[in-house]
Every structure is written in C-alpha cells, then in structure tokens.
Amino acid sequence: MNNKNDTFTFDEAVKSYTSEKIRICKNNNDCINEEFCNKGNCMVQLSCSQDKTKCIESYYNNNHITNSTCTINEDCISNSCINNRCVGNLLICNIEPSKGICGLDNYSKCIVNSECLSGICKNDLCIPKSTNIAVPPGLICLAAVLLFIIISILTCLCCGCCKKTKHETK
Numbered sequence: 001m002n003n004k005n006d007t008f009t010f011d012e013a014v015k016s017y018t019s020e021k022i023r024i025c026k027n028n029n030d031c032i033n034e035e036f037c038n039k040g041n042c043m044v045q046l047s048c049s050q051d052k053t054k055c056i057e058s059y060y061n062n063n064h065i066t067n068s069t070c071t072i073n074e075d076c077i078s079n080s081c082i083n084n085r086c087v088g089n090l091l092i093c094n095i096e097p098s099k100g101i102c103g104l105d106n107y108s109k110c111i112v113n114s115e116c117l118s119g120i121c122k123n124d125l126c127i128p129k130s131t132n133i134a135v136p137p138g139l140i141c142l143a144a145v146l147l148f149i150i151i152s153i154l155t156c157l158c159c160g161c162c163k164k165t166k167h168e169t170k
Contacts, residue, residue, distance in 0.1 A: 007077065010052035010093060014100040017044055022096070038094065046093040048102060049077050055093065065090060092117050 023042035025031050031042035034057055047065050048055035054077045056065070070081035078088030089109065093102040094117070103117030104126045110116050116126035 007054045007056050010046070010048050010055050010100065010102065013044070013046055013055055013093070013095055017095045017100075038096075041096045043094045043096040046095065047077055048091040048093050049079060050089065050091060052091065052093075052102065054079070 023031060023035070024040060025037035025042050026040075028035075028037050031037055034044055035042040036045065037043075044057060046055040046057055056077060065077060065086060068076065068086045069084055070076050070086050071084065073079045073081045075081055076086035076088070077090055078086055080086065080088040089104055091102040092105045093100055101117070103119070104110055104115050106116075106118060106126050106128045108116070108126045109124055110121035110126045111124070113119050113121045115121060118126055118129050120127050120129060
C-alpha cells in the first residue's frame with residue numbers, strides 16, 4: 001500500500017494497515033484520504049482477485065478492475081482480459097486496523113450468503129443489507145390505539161349528526 005498504482009496481496013494489506021492506530025469516526029470527514037467511516041471505525045476498501053493475491057485500493061485506482069481497458073490478462077486484477085476489457089467478479093475487502101473481511105460486491109452472482117460482503121445471497125445475487133429502520137413494537141401499538149380512538153370519535157360524530165337529522169325530519 002505504498003504506491004497508489006501498485007497491486008499487493010490481501011495479507012500484505014492487512015499486515016500493513018492493522019499496524020496502524022484505530023481511528024474512531026462519526027462520518028467520512030473523520031477519516032484520512034483513502035479511508036471511509038463504517039460502524040464507527042475508519043476503514044480502507046480494496047478490490048481483490050478471488051484468490052486475494054492481487055489487490056488494489058479502490059479509493060485511488062479504477063484501473064485493473066472490472067470493465068477497465070486492458071491488453072493482456074495481467075492488466076486486470078481478475079487476471080482476465082477479454083475484448084480489451086477486464087472481466088470477472090472481484091472481491092471487495094474492507095480493512096480496519098483490527099481485521100479485514102472480503103466478499104462479493106452487491107449484485108454479483110453468488111450461491112451462498114457467506115460469499116457476499118453483505119452476507120446476503122438471494123436469488124443468486126448478493127444484495128445489500130436493508131437500510132430500513134425497525135419500528136419499535138410499542139410505537140406500532142400506540143399508532144393502533146390512536147387510530148382506534150380517531151375512528152371511534154368520527155363514528156360518534158357521524159351517528160350524532162344522523163340522529164339530529166332524523167329528529168329534525170319528524
């Protein structure tokens with residue numbers, strides 16, 4: 001991870017980065033250039049070959065990755081150059097100072113959950129983890145009670161109006 005254009009192995013990256021001090025963050029601005037904030041820790045993201053022997057920092061370099069131009073297989077991290085384009089699934093690896101994890105990127109073809117960085121393989125594709133916020137059960141109960149009260153009040157008002165119109169017509 002010395003030169004922005006160099007490739008290196010996943011193990012070399014983990015060894016180099018894990019020797020650094022853990023940086024706590026609230027957002028990406030709290031991290032240095034090539035890092036991003038994830039779950040309160042600054043991390044580096046790599047694109048790696050399936051066997052993790054050839055990686056490059058995603059932040060600095062779009063060369064060598066899928067769909068980049070190439071002339072020979074060695075130009076690509078995937079070691080596969082077809083019709084002057086790098087092809088093949090790459091692993092996305094997140095490295096923080098205490099560990100590194102890899103998996104297929106979202107929407108890559110997969111067979112089992114453990115292949116995906118998100119941990120979710122559905123219908124043969126890696127899918128992102130849901131960003132939906134769970135609603136607390138107490139809030140659902142409160143909403144149901146309020147809805148019942150509103151419907152009851154509207155029903156009483158309607159019945160009251162109906163009774164008045166019946167008395168007026170007699």
